[in-house]
Amino acid sequence: MAEAALRTEGLSRSFGGLRAVADVSLACSSGAVHAVIGPNGAGKTTLINMLSGDLAPSGGRIELFGEDVTGLRPEQVSQRGVGRSYQKTNVFPGFSAFENCRLAAQSRLPSSMRFFRSAERYPEVNAAAERALEAAGLAARGGTPAAALSHGEQRQLEIAMTLATAPRVLLLDEPLAGMGAEESARMVALIRSLRTQHAILLVEHDMDAVFAVADVLTVMVNGAVLASGAPAQVRANPEVQHAYLGEEEGGDG
């Protein structure tokens, strides 16, 4: 496996007395999908919030391509090549899908302190936005106002915006949330296609999707890592079955 793109060591976060994330160490490598699963309240979103800089860790360390990025602000983390999609769709409703991506791509200009030249006249920004839309399967919907897109398309746009910032690491927070079967299949295919170019950390509840795309699987319970490894191995782990998979997958096997 390639060198780790994103690595955490003993990452922790408490709220008041409550330890939401306790001593989590994991690694994501380029070209691989690292899925993090766990029951509600396991600390998955808190983990992602720390990785993206939205939340400062109370302990531990985050490394990005060997650089210590612990406690950096979200914009600093983003500028270092981490793209994040949100669980709750977070697109700009008044902008078209293309404009959403263009705004995102604009963040890679040396500065957006450009007061006079029209935002439409940056060929490199437009090209990056086009590529991102294309990659996310929205090329045909560029002119549609984001608010008029279907829920599934908005989720795709969420990822397209992230891609427009040319990230090397992707943090995907429940990209399949609220999707129908067909939309889910499309999203799984999208994540798979992104794997070749990115290191992906995926938090997801949909077990079929997780097992379809994950190269590495980490199970979190009560803020701590219960098991981590190849998906088949983790699935076979009796503790995991007892604590988590057992309940949901009980019917299957």
Add this chain to the structure above:
Amino acid sequence: MMGRQAARRALLAVLVIALALFPLVGAKFYLTYATKIMIMAIFAMSLDLLVGVTGLVSLGHALYFGAAGYALAMMDGPSLWWSLPASMALAALAALAIGALVLRASGIYFIMVTLAFAQMAYFFVRDSSYFGGSDGKYLNARPDASLFGWRALDLDSHLHRYYLALALALAVYVLLRRVLGSAFGRVLVGIRDNEARMRSLGFATFRYKLAAFVLAGALAGLAGYLTALQDGIMNPEQLGWNRSGEALVMVILGGMGTLAGPALGAGALMALELVFSTWTKHWQLLLGVFVIGVVLFMPRGLLARRKESGHG
């Protein structure tokens, strides 16, 4: 989209031509009042950049208005050509210093703190004999607008001041329109709609908010400078909170985030004030009732933006 833009340009052209021809028919009183309206339109547009475009509700915008106005009042008949940029620069500098502080707060804190700093300046000026105290400071002479000995503009003429205000209001509108369509303007709209998302996309939003604050402050300074020039006097009320509150009413009344709306809102509000004040000396009572009515019954303003829309 092109249709709307063309219509907007046509309307703007009609308005500008009408205003340019107005001196042919308008009496001096109305010309002077129209001059004041256009100056306040500049002020309202500058506030719209903060409130409507960036989503920063400042209740202390009069501070920058007053700073530039007093800057002119303290000078002794300077040349327009350097005193105007210098006064605006002073307002921008004040906005930079205060913005760096108040932008650390957000939401309701931001509203309170902007107001508090403006009142600090108000009390400072009002209690200082150097600035003429509560009576205000008279201009010794109006600025001199001659350029290389050529006196194209006579600022003692109310007609010339009218056209100066018209030209500058138009310039500010065009400038801000341009800014709105720029990369910078897009970032501001993004911050208004969802600042957290902008940060996770990699924008250091504080910097952009501060830049907007400084730009708005400089343009408010332009309006303040012109007010001192127009009235020949600057008094503490010009940086008091009524001035700031009135500008907010103009922005809402016209429709925030639209630029043209707040400019029209300035005209509508001041026309209303004029009408009310001919009815009764307690016209502020009617104004207050009107403002409450706007909030309750017409919150989206005259030129309402489509819900949560961008600008196009």
Add this chain to the structure above:
Amino acid sequence: MDFATFLIQLLNGVQYGLLLFLIASGLTLIFGIMGVINLAHGSFYMIGAYLAFWLTGALGNFWLALLAGVALSVLLGVALEWLLVRHLYRRDHLYQVLLTYGLILVFEELRSILFGDDVHGVTVPSPFNFSLRLTDTLSYSVYRLAMSAICLALAAAMYWTIARTRLGMMIRAGSVNREMVQALGINVGLLYRLVFALGVALAAFAGMLAAPAASVFPGMGNQVLIVSFVVVVIGGLGSVRGALVAALLIGLADVFGQLAFPQLSGMTVYLVMAVVLLWRPRGLFGSA
């Protein structure tokens, strides 16, 4: 500075601070529980002062006027909440600012119509209408001491109400989580109306109390509003305890600031605010 002067200034600062607390606590509660920024809060202070002026004249006794004034201001609060303020819940702060700004204009003009634009005074009521002699030249008004005592008693009563009563429980729950209050089956509409009326009554009471010690004049409400904002910002929005600490801090900063830097007289409180803002942008007792 000799000790007597220092003592007088200290008492003045504490008295001013306690008065500010009455106003700021209502402001901070109305924000914390109802999520409303109320610019007209200073007007209630002014209304209180003018009520004291009018009712003392009409009833012939300041203390009777105080009682009647409190009753009237509670009624005013209930009416305003029912008529206007309840339309502001869940709306953008911008509209709250505008509507309450409109209210200020209305109140100021009504004041001008009813009482004119002159400065009025209210006689210091018995039994506190005498002064304590500290030295040959310095004395201190007993009424001001009584003001501080009354404010302190009210602060204690508020503390007890918030800490011990069912209403206080609702207030505490409401300032932490507005949705939770609904989930607890509390009548939110009634709670809001009570809190707003309480805030109005506190500010008006402060105005009535201050009337005999200072003068009753146009614009007095706005002046006190801004300082109350400073208090709320420093104390932390929604925190009554923060409001008390900050109000005392500001009261003392104002009094001693005027002594130490007379040329910056009105500005010291804002400088204190700037420092706090740099150090803790959410106030001393604000939640992070």
